[in-house]
Amino acid sequence: MEHPENDSQYTGLTVNSGVAQPPIVNPYLAKRRRKPMPSVGEMVEGILKGDVTMLSRAVTLVESLAPAHYAIAQEVIEKCLPYSGNSRRIGITGVPGAGKSTSIDVFGLHVLREGGKLAVLAIDPSSERTKGSILGDKTRMEKLSTHPGAFIRPSPSAGSLGGVARKTRESIVLCEAAGYNNIFVETVGVGQSETAVHSMVDFFLLIQIAGAGDELQGIKRGIMEMADGIVINKADGDNVGPAQLAQAQYRSALHLFPPTTSGWMPEVLTYSGYYEIGIAEVWDMIDRYFAFAKKNGYFEEKRRNQARWWMFETIDEQLKNHFYNNPEVEKVLATCEDDVLSLRRSSFAAAAEVLDFYFKNINHELRK
Numbered sequence: 001m002e003h004p005e006n007d008s009q010y011t012g013l014t015v016n017s018g019v020a021q022p023p024i025v026n027p028y029l030a031k032r033r034r035k036p037m038p039s040v041g042e043m044v045e046g047i048l049k050g051d052v053t054m055l056s057r058a059v060t061l062v063e064s065l066a067p068a069h070y071a072i073a074q075e076v077i078e079k080c081l082p083y084s085g086n087s088r089r090i091g092i093t094g095v096p097g098a099g100k101s102t103s104i105d106v107f108g109l110h111v112l113r114e115g116g117k118l119a120v121l122a123i124d125p126s127s128e129r130t131k132g133s134i135l136g137d138k139t140r141m142e143k144l145s146t147h148p149g150a151f152i153r154p155s156p157s158a159g160s161l162g163g164v165a166r167k168t169r170e171s172i173v174l175c176e177a178a179g180y181n182n183i184f185v186e187t188v189g190v191g192q193s194e195t196a197v198h199s200m201v202d203f204f205l206l207i208q209i210a211g212a213g214d215e216l217q218g219i220k221r222g223i224m225e226m227a228d229g230i231v232i233n234k235a236d237g238d239n240v241g242p243a244q245l246a247q248a249q250y251r252s253a254l255h256l257f258p259p260t261t262s263g264w265m266p267e268v269l270t271y272s273g274y275y276e277i278g279i280a281e282v283w284d285m286i287d288r289y290f291a292f293a294k295k296n297g298y299f300e301e302k303r304r305n306q307a308r309w310w311m312f313e314t315i316d317e318q319l320k321n322h323f324y325n326n327p328e329v330e331k332v333l334a335t336c337e338d339d340v341l342s343l344r345r346s347s348f349a350a351a352a353e354v355l356d357f358y359f360k361n362i363n364h365e366l367r368k
Helices: 040-047 052-063 067-083 100-113 166-177 193-198 221-226 239-252 279-295 298-324 327-341 349-368
Strands: 088-094 119-126 150-156 181-186 203-209 227-233 267-270
Touching: 040 052, 040 067, 040 166, 052 067, 052 150, 052 166, 067 166, 088 100, 088 193, 088 279, 100 119, 100 181, 100 279, 119 166, 150 166, 166 181, 166 298, 193 203, 193 221, 203 221, 203 279, 221 239, 227 239, 227 279, 239 267, 267 279, 279 298, 298 327, 327 349
Parallel strands: 088 181, 088 203, 119 150, 119 181, 203 227, 227 267
Antiparallel strands: none
16 A cells, blocks of 8 residues: 555545656757857858857857867958957956956946947966866956947966967957957966967056055066056055055166167056046056057057067967877877886987987978
8 A cells, every 4th residue: 555544544634645746857948959150251251240149159269179170260360360450459467366357347448438349358267287267257347248348258278378378369360350449368467478468469557456565576577577557456545555655666666677669668557446546547548658659660560570479489389289299209208208207218318309209200201
């Protein structure tokens, strides 16, 4: 008996069987079908019309590691290239916690109020252990992320040049072809990412904070020499005094450096991203730089040098990929690696053997 309590001895007590449980999966839910990949022509046409969906799909292809996607992405970029180059490319860097995302939010709104369009390429740090990224930059750009004139694309650094490499530069070309005349590139803020960003932007903005310890720790020769403008964030409330002191220290430090290639003297300003104080002044400084660089010809010269630099960077990357993806090299590399780990051979001798095999293998392939 399913329910013994329904027996006659329990007169007056009845227990029902209950309601049948519905299936876990909704039977009325239609299966979602993945949209087919648009053709190169359709993608380029959509990008030139400012279609955000097509732009996003193209950037995804650029970021993909699949060889087939890479080939399509290169074809799209090649067709978009004549329509690029008409934007202000601004790199934004600073130590973690300096307020880069908050500053981009208010800087971007200022640009949009002036009638421009803005694309933000935010580089999110990847875990060295899991290779995963949070990609949460949009949550820190609350106002900008909902604005129709802004395109925000967080990308994982994946350990490549500290987060910025060829893929970001190619994404800039796509965004410019889509009509975005202001491009912000936010760096991870650590490692070699500053060097990579500096090689692809027109103006390099360094965000610093005061009151976080020894201000002289922020005066690092490498990053200071790359900066076209330095801004001290969080200059509000009780922190106004320390921010002004830091401003004076940075100005003094800049006078110790040799003159910049452009002839521009980097300016140091204070502002508050949270309270939106001094935002217009920061952007006025950027306007002055562009007027100065275009007048003396440095703007075009820098872009030509950057294009040449990225050509050689791409060559280096392709050579590296060709080396490590060669099946014969993989076998020799594994053998030499075992010799190094077992201390039968030095690291330098093993590397020389692998490279020697690779170059001989390449020459053999060329003779065929």
